[in-house]
Amino acid sequence: MLQAKELIVIKYNKTGINFLAHKNAKNLIEYFQSEYSRDLIDRIDFVIERFNDMTDKKLDFFIKSNLTKWGSEFLEEVHSL
Amino acid sequence: MIPGFYIKMVKVTGPGKEDASIGFDKGLNVVSGPSDTGKSYLLGCINYLMGGDTPPKSIEEANGYECVWMQLSSYSGKSYTLKRTFQDSNIYMTEGEIDDANTRPLIEGLSSSHSSKKEDNISVFLLKMIGLHNKKLKESKYKKRPIRFSDVKTVFLKDENEIIAEHSPIYVGQHTSVPVEKALFNLLLSGEDDEDLVQAEDPKVYKNIIKGKIELTERLLGLERERATELSEKVAKANQKEMNIKIEELSRSINESNQLIKDQENKRAEILKSIFQVEAHITHLKELLERFSILDAHYIADLKRLEFILEGEHLLSQLPNMPCPTCGTNVDSTKIKDYLERNNEKLVKSISRERIKITTKREELKSTEFDISEELEDYQKEKSELHQSLKKLSILLENKLKPINKILREDFQKYISLNQDTARLEDAKEIISRYEMELEEYKIKIKEKDKGERENKRLPEVHYQKLCDQMKEQLIGWGMSINTLNFDTNKMDFIINGKARGNFGKGSRAILCSAFLISLMKYCWVQETYHPCCLVLDSPLTTYREGDKRQNEDEVEVSVQEAFYKDLASITDNFQIIVFDNKDPSNELLERINYHHFTRNPNLDRYGFFPI
Numbered sequence: 001m002l003q004a005k006e007l008i009v010i011k012y013n014k015t016g017i018n019f020l021a022h023k024n025a026k027n028l029i030e031y032f033q034s035e036y037s038r039d040l041i042d043r044i045d046f047v048i049e050r051f052n053d054m055t056d057k058k059l060d061f062f063i064k065s066n067l068t069k070w071g072s073e074f075l076e077e078v079h080s081l
Numbered sequence: 082m083i084p085g086f087y088i089k090m091v092k093v094t095g096p097g098k099e100d101a102s103i104g105f106d107k108g109l110n111v112v113s114g115p116s117d118t119g120k121s122y123l124l125g126c127i128n129y130l131m132g133g134d135t136p137p138k139s140i141e142e143a144n145g146y147e148c149v150w151m152q153l154s155s156y157s158g159k160s161y162t163l164k165r166t167f168q169d170s171n172i173y174m175t176e177g178e179i180d181d182a183n184t185r186p187l188i189e190g191l192s193s194s195h196s197s198k199k200e201d202n203i204s205v206f207l208l209k210m211i212g213l214h215n216k217k218l219k220e221s222k223y224k225k226r227p228i229r230f231s232d233v234k235t236v237f238l239k240d241e242n243e244i245i246a247e248h249s250p251i252y253v254g255q256h257t258s259v260p261v262e263k264a265l266f267n268l269l270l271s272g273e274d275d276e277d278l279v280q281a282e283d284p285k286v287y288k289n290i291i292k293g294k295i296e297l298t299e300r301l302l303g304l305e306r307e308r309a310t311e312l313s314e315k316v317a318k319a320n321q322k323e324m325n326i327k328i329e330e331l332s333r334s335i336n337e338s339n340q341l342i343k344d345q346e347n348k349r350a351e352i353l354k355s356i357f358q359v360e361a362h363i364t365h366l367k368e369l370l371e372r373f374s375i376l377d378a379h380y381i382a383d384l385k386r387l388e389f390i391l392e393g394e395h396l397l398s399q400l401p402n403m404p405c406p407t408c409g410t411n412v413d414s415t416k417i418k419d420y421l422e423r424n425n426e427k428l429v430k431s432i433s434r435e436r437i438k439i440t441t442k443r444e445e446l447k448s449t450e451f452d453i454s455e456e457l458e459d460y461q462k463e464k465s466e467l468h469q470s471l472k473k474l475s476i477l478l479e480n481k482l483k484p485i486n487k488i489l490r491e492d493f494q495k496y497i498s499l500n501q502d503t504a505r506l507e508d509a510k511e512i513i514s515r516y517e518m519e520l521e522e523y524k525i526k527i528k529e530k531d532k533g534e535r536e537n538k539r540l541p542e543v544h545y546q547k548l549c550d551q552m553k554e555q556l557i558g559w560g561m562s563i564n565t566l567n568f569d570t571n572k573m574d575f576i577i578n579g580k581a582r583g584n585f586g587k588g589s590r591a592i593l594c595s596a597f598l599i600s601l602m603k604y605c606w607v608q609e610t611y612h613p614c615c616l617v618l619d620s621p622l623t624t625y626r627e628g629d630k631r632q633n634e635d636e637v638e639v640s641v642q643e644a645f646y647k648d649l650a651s652i653t654d655n656f657q658i659i660v661f662d663n664k665d666p667s668n669e670l671l672e673r674i675n676y677h678h679f680t681r682n683p684n685l686d687r688y689g690f691f692p693i
Contacts, residue, residue: 005400024400031396036382036389 084212085614086153087657089160090179091126093691095146101691106675107156107654111646113665114679119143119690120661124240124619127151129165131238132193132203132230136167142691152179155210156614156655163203165193172203195229204230213611216274218264225275232265236601237613239594241620247583249574250594263573269601270544272610291527295520302516309509316503324496331493338486345478352471359464366457373450380443387432387439394428545570547608552600559596560644588624592641595621599649599658606655615657621645622664643667650674 002008007025011018029041051059092102103112103123112120117140125137130151137143148166162179165172171190195204207230208214216228235243235253248254251266268274398421545568552575553566567576575582575597582593595618605612622642646666649658650673666674679689 004402005397007400028396028400032389032392034385034389034392036385037392039385040389 084156084210085612086155086207086210087615088127088617088659089152089154090150091123091130092150092179093126093143093146094148094150098145099692101146103677103690104675105657105659107657108674109646109649109652110657110659110675110677111666112659112661112677112679113663114689115663115681118679118681118688120679121241121619123690124238124617124661127617128234128238128240130163130172130203131207131234132172132195134193142689142693146691150179153210170194174203174206195231207613208233211611211613213268216268216611217276218261218268219275220261220264226261228265228268228274232261233613235262236265236269236598237615238617239598239619241623244591244594244619244621245587245624246594247590249572249583250597251573266573267540267544269605269610269612270548270608271540272608288527291523295523295527298516298520298523302513302520305509305512305516309506309513312502312506312509315499316506319499319503321503324499328493328496328500331489331496335486335489335493338482338489342478342482342486345474345482349471349474349478352467352474356464356467356471359460359467363457363460363464366453366460370450370453370457373446373453377443377446380439380446383439384436387436391429391432394425398425548600548604549575551604552596555596555600555603555648556593558644558648559592560640561592591621591624592645595645602656614655615659617659617661619661620663621660622662646670646674 003010005024006022007028009020009022011020029037032038032041051062054062087107088105090102090104092100094100101119112123114120119140119142122137122140122143125133126149129136130149136149147168148164151163152160153163154160159176160178161174161176162181163172163174170193172193174191190201191206192199192202194202196202205214208216208228211233213228213233217225218228218232220226235251239250243250243253246254251262252259253262264275549566549568553563556563556566556577564578565576566578568574569576569581572581572583575593577585577593582590585593598616598618602612602614602616604610606614622645642664643666647670649660650666650670652658665678666676677687679687681689683693
């Protein structure tokens with residue numbers, strides 16, 4: 001559906017299937033006003049700022065080296081639910 | 082048993098050297114010849130093999146020789162071969178004759194010095210042959226020691242200097258050894274050693290010991306008396322009967338107090354247990370509340386998400402539709418619109434339903450949270466109440482019950498120790514009386530010691546008399562005129578015709594010394610005491626001359642000389658006498674004795690001890 005509304009572009013290449021935001025997507029997102037969407041956008045901004053400059057390899061290393069820390073956090077989350 | 086031994090052969094060997102040897106036998110052996118023919122050397126060999134410190138004085142002919150051998154035989158027929166090199170402190174021994182010794186290894190190494198503790202020395206070996214091993218000799222007024230073979234040597238082997246010595250023949254001439262030599266002489270005469278001599282304590286030492294004991298006892302007595310006075314003062318105040326009642330009372334009170342404390346302590350333990358349980362409840366509830374707050378956060382997030390979905394739906398629905406990106410055909414927009422509208426309605430409906438559901442749940446959650454919070458508060462209250470009662474109880478225990486108990490116990494201890502003091506006083510009195518008795522005994526002992534020293538063992542006169550008779554007979558047999566012959570027990574020497582032996586001329590002293598040694602040997606044999614039954618005399622005749630021939634006083638008169646040899650030649654096979662002298666026995670005796678003559682003439686047989 002996202003494709004039908006021209007919100008994403010699909011690129012097929014050597015690295016596999018890549019989903020890119022369509023230029024229309026930015027305009028749409030700007031219309032979202034709800035609290036939930038605002039929070040989501042803030043978090044996405046943070047991720048972009050923090051990880052944009054990293055190569056795939058670096059990202060992989062970062063995740064692996066922190067996995068145990070997050071893992072226990074997630075575990076607690078699971079238990080408390 | 083026939084104790085003793087005789088020398089069968091002496092041999093000196095060296096690498097590349099012809100053996101020098103000389104044989105002996107029971108009875109009389111005479112080795113005669115002028116000076117420098119090796120007679121003294123032979124004597125030195127015998128001495129060296131019997132544990133002497135130094136090898137024989139080296140002479141020119143002995144150069145190249147380095148080992149000396151000797152065969153000893155017992156009178157019961159056993160033979161032993163001894164071997165010692167001039168550098169060795171050990172003597173090697175084997176059973177058997179000297180001629181067989183080369184085919185047999187000389188295994189037994191005997192030390193040349195005496196030790197009564199270890200038996201592997203020549204001294205013990207020779208003493209055993211005489212039967213004197215382990216005999217004790219009195220060394221001083223207060224000491225005795227085991228006999229050594231070197232003690233016996235004075236009555237068995239005399240060299241040319243010793244034989245003319247002025248001191249008694251039983252002495253070696255050293256002041257320090259006199260008591261031992263006396264003791265040995267007495268042992269040979271009586272057959273009794275000083276084994277049963279009680280080693281008396283030196284009276285000075287003994288006195289000091291007693292004095293020390295008295296001092297110590299007096300000091301202890303003083304201390305004990307002090308203690309007794311102290312105790313009796315304490316005990317005097319107390320009444321035994323009252324004391325017992327008090328002790329009983331106290332012990333009852335203590336028991337009660339103990340029980341009280343125990344009860345309270347049990348209570349306290351119970352409270353502690355309850356506190357623990359309440360705390361567990363509180364922890365549980367707190368955890369529950371925390372989980373509920375997380376749950377609520379999730380509910381809120383769900384609500385927000387629902388709102389977001391609605392918004393998304395609203396925005397998306399306003400976007401135009403594009404041709405199908407895969408096939409490129411246009412999708413029928415009215416159909417889609419219908420579909421979407423229908424769906425949208427459904428979605429909005431279900432979302433609002435969902436919202437209501439979640440809100441209800443949140444309300445329920447709030448009420449449960451409230452309940453739990455109340456419960457928690459109750460528990461908290463209970464907890465603080467429990468803590469307070471615990472505190473009260475502890476104060477009661479620590480500030481009241483226990484101090485009372487302590488005071489009771491102290492009181493009790495006081496009475497008990499008083500009771501013990503009574504018993505201690507009895508003890509002290511007993512100890513005091515014992516010390517007093519000991520003190521009396523010591524005081525008596527110290528006085529006794531003051532009276533005089535203990536008597537020395539004295540040999541009955543009869544032993545000396547018998548020996549004198551034997552010697553007189555001997556001398557008369559040698560053609561000497563003897564009127565009286567007595568033994569002087571102070572000098573341990575003989576008085577002949579009223580004249581001390583030491584005052585005679587050299588020659589006479591030698592003859593008298595020989596007569597004494599031979600008499601002693603015969604005497605010991607008859608009395609069945611101890612003697613090697615072997616006698617080695619160097620130059621008994623050389624210097625003797627009868628008193629009336631003034632011009633050459635020290636030459637033995639021919640008649641005495643002949644009588645001497647004649648008498649000794651008739652000695653039985655129970656003895657061996659070896660005489661080294663430059664005087665020859667008369668020809669008629671030669672067949673009856675074992676005779677070696679050294680000529681010192683290279684043309685005549687035999688030149689000397691060593692072959693040339």
